[in-house]
Amino acid sequence: xxxxxxxxxxxxxxxxxxxxxxxxxxxxxxxxxxxxxxxxxxxxxxxxxxxxxxxxxxxxxxxxxxxxxxxxxxxxxxxxxxxxxxxxxxxxxxxxxxxxxxxxxxxxxxxxxxxxxxxxxxxxxxxxxxxxxxxxxxxxxxxxxxxxxxxxxxxxxxxxxxxxx
Ligand SMILES: Cc1cc2nc3c(=O)[nH]c(=O)nc-3n(C[C@H](O)[C@H](O)[C@H](O)COP(=O)(O)OP(=O)(O)OC[C@H]3O[C@@H](n4cnc5c(N)ncnc54)[C@H](O)[C@@H]3O)c2cc1C
Numbered sequence: 001x002x003x004x005x006x007x008x009x010x011x012x013x014x015x016x017x018x019x020x021x022x023x024x025x026x027x028x029x030x031x032x033x034x035x036x037x038x039x040x041x042x043x044x045x046x047x048x049x050x051x052x053x054x055x056x057x058x059x060x061x062x063x064x065x066x067x068x069x070x071x072x073x074x075x076x077x078x079x080x081x082x083x084x085x086x087x088x089x090x091x092x093x094x095x096x097x098x099x100x101x102x103x104x105x106x107x108x109x110x111x112x113x114x115x116x117x118x119x120x121x122x123x124x125x126x127x128x129x130x131x132x133x134x135x136x137x138x139x140x141x142x143x144x145x146x147x148x149x150x151x152x153x154x155x156x157x158x159x160x161x162x163x164x165x
Contacts, residue, residue, distance in 0.1 A: 001044045002020050002044070003019065003020045003021040003022075003040050003041050003042065003043060003044060004040060004041065005020065005021065005022065005041055007041075008022045008030070008037060008041055011032060011035065012032065013030040013031055013032055013035065013037070014030065014031035016087065016091055018086070018087050019043050019044075019086075019087045019089075021040075021041060021042040021043045021044075021089070022037045022041055022042055023091045023092070024036075024037060024042055024089065024090045024091065024092070025076055025090050025091075025092040025093060025094055026090045026092070026093045026094055026097050026103045026104075027057070027058070027061035027064075027070065027072075027094065027097065028042070028054060028057055028058035028061055028090070029061060029065075029072060033065075033072060034062075034065055036058040036059075036061055036062045036065070037058065038051070038054040038055045038057065038058035038059075039051040039054060039055060042054070042089055043087065043089050043106070045141065046139070046140055046141055047141075050106070050141065050143075053104075071096070072094075074094055074095075074096050075094070075095055075096075075155070076092040076093065076094055077092065077093050077094075077095060077154055077157050077158065077159060077160060078091065078092060078158065078159040078160070079091055079092065079093060079105060079159070079160055079161075079162065080159055080160070080161045080162075081107065081161075081162065082120075082122070082161040082162055082163035083163040083164070083165055084109050084110050084111055084113070084136075084163060084164045084165060085107050085108075085109060085110065085162050085163060085164055086107070086108045086109065086110050086138070087107060087108065088105055088106070088107045088162050089105070089106050089107070090103075090105070093105075093146070093154065093160075095151060095154045095155040098146065098147075098148050098150065098151040098154060098155075099148070099151060100148075101148065102145045102146055102147050102148055103145070103146040104143055104144075104145050104146075105121070105143065105144050105145075105146060105162060106141050106142070106143050107141070107142050107143075107162060107164075108138055108140075108141060108142065109136040109137065109138055109142060109164050110138065111138070112135070112136065112137045112138060113133075113135060113136045113137075113164065113165070114135050115135075116132075117132070117133040117134070117135055117136050117164065117165070118130060118131065118132055118133065118164070118165055119131045119132075119133055119136075119142065119144055119162065119163070119164045120162070120163050120164075120165070121144065121146070121160055121161070121162050122160065122161050122162075122163070123153055123154075123156075123157040123159075123160050123161075124157075126153065128146075128150050128153050128154070128160065129144060129146065129147075129150065131144055133164070136164050142164065144162070
């Protein structure tokens with residue numbers, strides 16, 4: 001269950017060595033302008049439906065890029081894995097995206113949790129989102145959506161952290 005990245009590595013894309021996949025932002029743009037990736041080249045998915053969703057997003061982002069509709073020079077905020085989170089994808093988010101749509105963060109936990117599980121997204125000590133989960137297991141991806149309403153907070157952050165306790 002390791003991302004296949006022969007082509008992305010050869011292209012010189014920045015990689016996330018913790019998971020062996022390409023570093024992407026919320027549009028699935030890589031570190032090479034105009035190169036978008038989605039699916040198992042980013043991180044190993046458990047359900048193909050999420051891959052389709054990511055592929056659709058990467059495709060529409062690539063179309064926007066070709067048409068010159070999107071700017072990729074704006075601020076990017078890092079997402080980081082806090083307590084009991086192994087990694088978070090995308091690794092970068094563009095606050096500007098929140099003006100138009102919500103942003104989906106996906107992750108895997110380190111240790112399984114079965115009761116009273118909570119996912120918290122923070123900017124330092126400031127809590128941005130808190131979500132109750134029925135359970136969290138390393139074998140199943142966990143998702144949380146950043147709604148458009150958090151634009152102001154994210155816009156001012158340098159890094160946001162996700163923890164699952
Ligand atoms: C054993 C197993 C069972 C699964 N069961 C389910 C299930 O029941 N339900 C479900 O929803 N999901 C399931 N999944 C997950 C699902 O298969 C994946 O999430 C999905 O296939 C990932 O899609 P992808 O397009 O990113 O990658 P892939 O489907 O792996 O497609 C990548 C393609 O790129 C090709 N490729 C790689 N390198 C190169 C290269 N250099 N040049 C040209 N082509 C290249 C590969 O040959 C491959 O065809 C399962 C996965 C596994 C491993």
